[in-house]
Amino acid sequence: MRITPLAELERRIQSLQGQMGHADLDAVLMVQNADLFYFTGSIQQGALYVPAAGEPLYMVRKDYTRARMECGLKEVVPFRSPKDIPGILADFSRQMPKKIGFELDVLPVAIFQRLQKVFGDAETSDASHLIRTVRAVKSDYEIEIMKDAALMVDRVCQRAKEVIRVGMTDLELAAELEFAARKLGHQGITRMRGFNSELFFGHIFSGADSAAPAFLDAPLGGIGVNPSIGQGASYKRIEPNQPIIVDFAGAFDGYLVDQTRVFCIDGLPEELVRAYDDMVAVEMRLKELARPGAVWGELYDACCAYAAELGHKEHFMGAPGAQVSFIGHGIGVEIDEYPFIARGFKDQVLEEKMTFAFEPKVVYPGLGAVGVENTFWVAPEGLKHLTFTSEELVVL
Amino acid sequence: MRITPLAELERRIQSLQGQMGHADLDAVLMVQNADLFYFTGSIQQGALYVPAAGEPLYMVRKDYTRARMECGLKEVVPFRSPKDIPGILADFSRQMPKKIGFELDVLPVAIFQRLQKVFGDAETSDASHLIRTVRAVKSDYEIEIMKDAALMVDRVCQRAKEVIRVGMTDLELAAELEFAARKLGHQGITRMRGFNSELFFGHIFSGADSAAPAFLDAPLGGIGVNPSIGQGASYKRIEPNQPIIVDFAGAFDGYLVDQTRVFCIDGLPEELVRAYDDMVAVEMRLKELARPGAVWGELYDACCAYAAELGHKEHFMGAPGAQVSFIGHGIGVEIDEYPFIARGFKDQVLEEKMTFAFEPKVVYPGLGAVGVENTFWVAPEGLKHLTFTSEELVVL
Numbered sequence: 205m206r207i208t209p210l211a212e213l214e215r216r217i218q219s220l221q222g223q224m225g226h227a228d229l230d231a232v233l234m235v236q237n238a239d240l241f242y243f244t245g246s247i248q249q250g251a252l253y254v255p256a257a258g259e260p261l262y263m264v265r266k267d268y269t270r271a272r273m274e275c276g277l278k279e280v281v282p283f284r285s286p287k288d289i290p291g292i293l294a295d296f297s298r299q300m301p302k303k304i305g306f307e308l309d310v311l312p313v314a315i316f317q318r319l320q321k322v323f324g325d326a327e328t329s330d331a332s333h334l335i336r337t338v339r340a341v342k343s344d345y346e347i348e349i350m351k352d353a354a355l356m357v358d359r360v361c362q363r364a365k366e367v368i369r370v371g372m373t374d375l376e377l378a379a380e381l382e383f384a385a386r387k388l389g390h391q392g393i394t395r396m397r398g399f400n401s402e403l404f405f406g407h408i409f410s411g412a413d414s415a416a417p418a419f420l421d422a423p424l425g426g427i428g429v430n431p432s433i434g435q436g437a438s439y440k441r442i443e444p445n446q447p448i449i450v451d452f453a454g455a456f457d458g459y460l461v462d463q464t465r466v467f468c469i470d471g472l473p474e475e476l477v478r479a480y481d482d483m484v485a486v487e488m489r490l491k492e493l494a495r496p497g498a499v500w501g502e503l504y505d506a507c508c509a510y511a512a513e514l515g516h517k518e519h520f521m522g523a524p525g526a527q528v529s530f531i532g533h534g535i536g537v538e539i540d541e542y543p544f545i546a547r548g549f550k551d552q553v554l555e556e557k558m559t560f561a562f563e564p565k566v567v568y569p570g571l572g573a574v575g576v577e578n579t580f581w582v583a584p585e586g587l588k589h590l591t592f593t594s595e596e597l598v599v600l
Numbered sequence: 601m602r603i604t605p606l607a608e609l610e611r612r613i614q615s616l617q618g619q620m621g622h623a624d625l626d627a628v629l630m631v632q633n634a635d636l637f638y639f640t641g642s643i644q645q646g647a648l649y650v651p652a653a654g655e656p657l658y659m660v661r662k663d664y665t666r667a668r669m670e671c672g673l674k675e676v677v678p679f680r681s682p683k684d685i686p687g688i689l690a691d692f693s694r695q696m697p698k699k700i701g702f703e704l705d706v707l708p709v710a711i712f713q714r715l716q717k718v719f720g721d722a723e724t725s726d727a728s729h730l731i732r733t734v735r736a737v738k739s740d741y742e743i744e745i746m747k748d749a750a751l752m753v754d755r756v757c758q759r760a761k762e763v764i765r766v767g768m769t770d771l772e773l774a775a776e777l778e779f780a781a782r783k784l785g786h787q788g789i790t791r792m793r794g795f796n797s798e799l800f801f802g803h804i805f806s807g808a809d810s811a812a813p814a815f816l817d818a819p820l821g822g823i824g825v826n827p828s829i830g831q832g833a834s835y836k837r838i839e840p841n842q843p844i845i846v847d848f849a850g851a852f853d854g855y856l857v858d859q860t861r862v863f864c865i866d867g868l869p870e871e872l873v874r875a876y877d878d879m880v881a882v883e884m885r886l887k888e889l890a891r892p893g894a895v896w897g898e899l900y901d902a903c904c905a906y907a908a909e910l911g912h913k914e915h916f917m918g919a920p921g922a923q924v925s926f927i928g929h930g931i932g933v934e935i936d937e938y939p940f941i942a943r944g945f946k947d948q949v950l951e952e953k954m955t956f957a958f959e960p961k962v963v964y965p966g967l968g969a970v971g972v973e974n975t976f977w978v979a980p981e982g983l984k985h986l987t988f989t990s991e992e993l994v995v996l
Contacts, residue, residue: 205826205835235796241827241828246830248815249796267814267821274827312704312706312707312709312795313704313726314705316709330709330710332710376783382779382782383775383776383779386771386774387772391825392825399707402789417662417666418662419662421645428787429787430854431603431604431637431670432643433643439601456826537828
């Protein structure tokens with residue numbers, strides 16, 4: 205169990221302060237769990253106030269003693285409610301900000317309205333792009349944790365080979381793999397930033413169920429155990445000659461990796477085997493192109509064009525009519541971080557030590573889905589694997 | 601796997617329209633997963649438009665075909681983005697609303713701002729209280745599902761008796777019970793409405809760890825596997841003569857129940873045994889008092905007073921300094937629904953078929969926590985148990 209080192213927190217705060225300088229903000233106030241973990245090392249009921257320069261203040265209602273144990277920042281201050289903020293700023297000889305940024309992509313309106321009152325007539329703006337920009341580039345410390353999460357998903361895949369059998373339900377397989385992951389220290393909760401985005405370990409399903417579209421912004425969806433979940437494993441039974449998808453998020457010490465492998469019993473129809481190999485080829489194409497400086501949207505366009513060239517225009521990244529407009533997604537504390545290897549991102553480029561999952565997949569309704577997914581970090585010379593399980597189609 | 605019957609959806613919509621009448625709203629637009637499940641039976645990327653009178657419109661982007669399969673409402677309409685809403689309203693000969701309500705307690709600011717633009721100069725207001733009021737009173741259909749969820753947590757408790765042993769970690773015990781629940785069809789995701797509120801199955805921990813406070817608004821917290829989780833099971837090993845808490849949320853077909861039982865190996869210190877019995881006595885006092893018409897805050901005050909009378913003022917509902925101001929919480933699709941058996945609710949009363957969990961607990965830092973929790977529904981003559989596992993302290 206890691207406690208985030210103070211040097212990490214300081215680097216992250218300074219990086220945000222750099223972004224705030226460009227955006228002309230006097231302060232940013234953060235309250236969301238993932239952001240609090242990233243910038244303070246400790247998720248508590250509280251608010252982190254980051255001024256344009258100088259020490260941040262972590263104001264904590266519950267539980268203050270735990271914040272003090274987990275958070276190395278100098279100023280961890282008890283408070284009872286946002287109304288206390290002006291008094292605390294005064295105590296620390298800080299001026300009230302004239303322009304302040306909030307996490308408007310995740311902050312509920314009712315909470316925002318209460319916070320706005322606290323800051324009187326300060327101009328408010330959306331700091332979420334700045335926060336996400338900072339969080340996209342990882343440190344060596346973060347990459348090391350993600351390697352631990354990658355070890356976890358590899359062992360989950362080894363376990364899948366042991367437990368998959370004809371006649372078990374997709375849910376039973378999911379339960380076995382979740383159990384294996386938890387015993388390895390999987391943290392349970394898999395965070396997504398997007399409103400309404402929910403994920404439970406990942407997507408484990410087989411045959412036609414793997415081709416069922418769902419609400420989640422993902423190439424595959426699945427039926428789920430009931431309509432209130434509407435994604436993931438269902439009660440379908442595993443049969444021979446069908447793809448069995450193990451799309452699993454490792455989650456360790458606050459960090460995630462995402463990996464997909466395909467299993468089957470007694471082989472797959474030739475069409476799916478060829479499609480699987482083609483998806484591995486799309487991943488190879490990405491590896492040829494992805495370097496620091498590569499434009500997110502251009503990587504997306506090039507990989508889509510290559511998939512089309514291989515004959516997968518209609519079924520690439522979703523069933524016809526339900527295709528998503530991305531192939532890769534940044535990952536770290538949340539599973540939907542920057543960068544997006546997605547349509548339309550013409551200005552943003554890969555930077556060294558960004559981490560993202562890339563998941564070329566094809567979907568044939570009624571038959572099933574195949575594809576591969578790995579999590580990478582961007583090195584000066586190109587992509588480096590975080591997830592490392594063999595990419596061979598697993599025939600049991 | 602249940603599909604919500606149309607008659608259920610119609611009753612729920614009519615109940616909301618009744619509330620809207622009191623609040624003088626022309627329409628409510630809902631987009632949050634739990635509300636969409638409750639009012640449409642199907643969680644999709646979309647928006648449910650409920651006019652003050654007449655048929656609601658469920659506008660769905662992804663996945664439309666699944667919405668059609670799961671949602672019995674007459675008007676399920678494909679759409680691409682909120683910008684399409686005025687056109688769709690015109691197609692259905694509906695006037696644009698002059699006053700419209702949104703889920704401002706959960707809706708992120710950035711999404712709200714986009715929706716506001718769509719509705720031009722319509723007055724906007726917070727419909728969350730209306731929605732939560734409707735959802736608080738359950739139908740027989742909903743209560744039946746919650747009984748299934750109660751069966752699940754009972755079996756989880758039986759499993760706990762089989763697997764608890766000296767030397768296993770709290771996390772290993774949690775993993776075993778989660779595995780058992782998943783094989784019984786636990787849906788995995790446990791929804792909470794509160795911003796930043798997260799829960800993974802429940803809280804399973806032992807000894808001093810059960811007394812560690814955490815960020816979650818709950819009497820017990822736990823250490824968790826790492827500071828990014830900060831609650832629930834950790835790597836502490838189970839020892840004799842310590843309380844082992846199994847606070848577990850059953851989750852089946854979209855509905856939750858919440859139950860806590862205490863286990864131990866070779867008995868507990870007499871102080872904790874007496875405290876446990878006292879918490880069962882507080883639950884008995886609640887049962888004597890809780891009837892349709894009882895005021896939420898008065899039930900809270902009476903039970904607190906009784907706990908204090910039994911000598912538990914300082915340690916009731918949290919470690920000293922970390923006490924929460926509620927003993928019970930409504931439960932259904934989310935685990936933090938109305939009613940709240942909590943301080944300060946002077947006007948709201950229990951109604952027939954409300955469902956809530958009641959969890960009197962005491963916390964002794966360094967020693968551990970004990971208490972009991974059950975989920976009830978409000979019958980005309982008083983509370984009826986949904987969760988039903990024996991309330992005897994389990995000595996293994």
